[in-house]
Amino acid sequence: MAHILIVESNTPELVAESRSQGRLSEADNYASVLRQINAALRITSVAPYAGEALPPLKNVSGVVFTGSGVAWCVDDPRAEALEGIMRAVFAARLPAYGSCNGLQMAAHVLGDTCGAAPAGREDGVALGLTLSPSAEAHPMMQGRDAVFAAVCVHRDHVQTLPAGAVVLAGNGHSKVQAMVYEQDGVCFWGSQYHPEYSARYVGEILRDIGVNLDLASNMMRAEQEEAMDLALGLSQTELGHDMRTLELQNWLAMVAARVAAQAGRGSV
Numbered sequence: 001m002a003h004i005l006i007v008e009s010n011t012p013e014l015v016a017e018s019r020s021q022g023r024l025s026e027a028d029n030y031a032s033v034l035r036q037i038n039a040a041l042r043i044t045s046v047a048p049y050a051g052e053a054l055p056p057l058k059n060v061s062g063v064v065f066t067g068s069g070v071a072w073c074v075d076d077p078r079a080e081a082l083e084g085i086m087r088a089v090f091a092a093r094l095p096a097y098g099s100c101n102g103l104q105m106a107a108h109v110l111g112d113t114c115g116a117a118p119a120g121r122e123d124g125v126a127l128g129l130t131l132s133p134s135a136e137a138h139p140m141m142q143g144r145d146a147v148f149a150a151v152c153v154h155r156d157h158v159q160t161l162p163a164g165a166v167v168l169a170g171n172g173h174s175k176v177q178a179m180v181y182e183q184d185g186v187c188f189w190g191s192q193y194h195p196e197y198s199a200r201y202v203g204e205i206l207r208d209i210g211v212n213l214d215l216a217s218n219m220m221r222a223e224q225e226e227a228m229d230l231a232l233g234l235s236q237t238e239l240g241h242d243m244r245t246l247e248l249q250n251w252l253a254m255v256a257a258r259v260a261a262q263a264g265r266g267s268v
Contacts, residue, residue: 002038002041002062002259003044003059004034004042004252004255005055006031006034006063007085007102008027008050009026009049010025010026010066010068014068021208023205026066033245033248034252041252049082051081060092061095062251062252063095064096065106066099066102067099067154068082068100073116075114079105082105087109090188093187095188095251095255097190098188098190099194100153102190103158103191104156104157107161110165112158113159114156114158117174122173123206123215124151124152124206125149126152126177126193127149129149129170131144131146134167135168138166138180139250140250141169141247141250142246143243150193150194152194153194153202153206154192157176158192161179165179177193178191191247198241199222200219203218203220203222204216207220
């Protein structure tokens with residue numbers, strides 16, 4: 001059984017605010033989605049901004065870094081607690097997945113720059129996501145159409161790419177919408193968009209932060225998947241659970257294959 005560690009990338013104040021408004025924390029939402037994909041997973045979490053130390057990684061199979069609503073970018077000194085966790089995970093050679101802030105943090109740790117996107121916020125749905133030639137042979141994007149849409153909510157993005165990183169998807173707003181880095185013992189897959197978010201969850205975030213309230217209302221209505229076409233102009237297939245979580249399904253399959261391979265080596 002795979003053991004997934006989820007790194008809560010929000011502060012305790014933001015976690016408490018989410019829960020007070022009836023919304024799951026980032027880590028709790030991620031755990032719920034991963035269990036929908038594979039109910040047999042063992043899932044634990046750590047909250048570095050709450051002062052929690054990284055638990056022993058000996059029996060951890062993979063690590064997920066959530067998105068975050070913090071006011072600072074990943075290169076800010078206030079992000080050092082989260083950065084330290086990621087550096088330790090990479091040093092332990094564990095496969096990792098990062099969404100939004102998680103992608104940006106990985107890119108920063110690996111040597112890039114991040115900052116506010118010149119085009120401003122990208123909220124609701126990232127349209128025109130286009131696979132790169134490298135994506136055709138990479139398992140992270142297996143099952144994706146050449147051009148697709150995904151739910152998103154972000155201000156910052158990756159500005160320059162770390163040496164050795166491979167872009168798998170981008171759009172007119174952000175050239176780095178999906179990226180992998182697989183060398184020097186690091187195995188990181190990440191996306192600027194959120195495969196762990198439902199349309200409703202994005203709508204609740206926008207509502208709670210007071211941004212794009214009309215869009216927030218449409219996103220929450222679109223949670224009834226048969227209403228997606230009416231509310232967002234997108235099909236149920238595009239943003240339904242099976243398609244929107246595709247990258248996470250592929251990542252968990254990769255983690256499971258590694259667990260099986262390690263078990264096989266241990267039995268020899």
